[in-house]
Amino acid sequence: MTIDTDNITFDRAISLSNDLIYSVEKGEVTPAEAAEHLNSIVSSINGARGFFVALLTGESALSNDLPEQFLDAFRKHSDIVCDLLTKNLIMSATMMVTHRRNGDAQMEANSRSVNEKTKRIIRRLDNEAMARHLLSMTDAIKHKLQTGEDDHGSDYSPFLQRWRYDGEQLKEGLAALSDLNPD
Structure with missing residues (x-):
């Protein structure tokens, strides 16, 4: 094929x-x-x-x-895959917050499942490219939480600008990242 x-x-x-x-x-x-x-x-x-x-x-x-x-x-294809996995990790984490706020327990559970599956794949990839993407996203989110500004100059600044996550969502995303990088 x-x-x-x-x-x-x-x-x-x-x-x-x-x-x-x-x-x-x-x-x-x-x-x-x-x-x-x-x-x-x-x-x-x-x-x-x-x-x-x-x-x-x-x-x-x-x-x-x-x-x-x-x-x-x-x-x-780590450039494409690592970028997508990083974004999937954050999107699924932030959507857990959104669904929780909306009182939709089933959709929250679905987002949690996607988040856990994404983490498993990221852990198994365990390569430098993945680590760089996770660090870049971590830095971008921390900058946004500390300053309120999206434009950190990170590769993930446009992603954060596009989705306009609030503080609670960003903290959930950061928690998902911390699960993978506990240091």
Whole structure:
């Protein structure tokens, strides 16, 4: 299966990823065979976004115990993958606050599940690129909490500006980051 990653849409990536995850779970393809396709999918931003939506929001047991071949594919495309995992970590943490405020316990639980799955993947990646992304996000959030300003000059300043998280949400995001970097 060859995937045109230059033109893959987000929706197409979700569909391909769901098929890939299902095929691995059912034993129709080996993790090594699936990793070849995964390499193509996560080589683009839309592809990687679609894959992580399928993996993190789905009910697949695969998300709790990813094959090492999948992690290798993530490492090959670490600029894209580490950025997305960092943003997913913060978005899921901040959405827990939003859903809690709205009294939506089910959606809060779903966001918590995405957050925990994201943390598991980040811990297993355990590479310098991931550490740099987490540190950059930590610095950007701390700056925002201390000064109230979004424009820290960090790669994640535009992300924080776009989503306009409040103090409680940022603290929840920082707590998620602290779970990964306890120092």
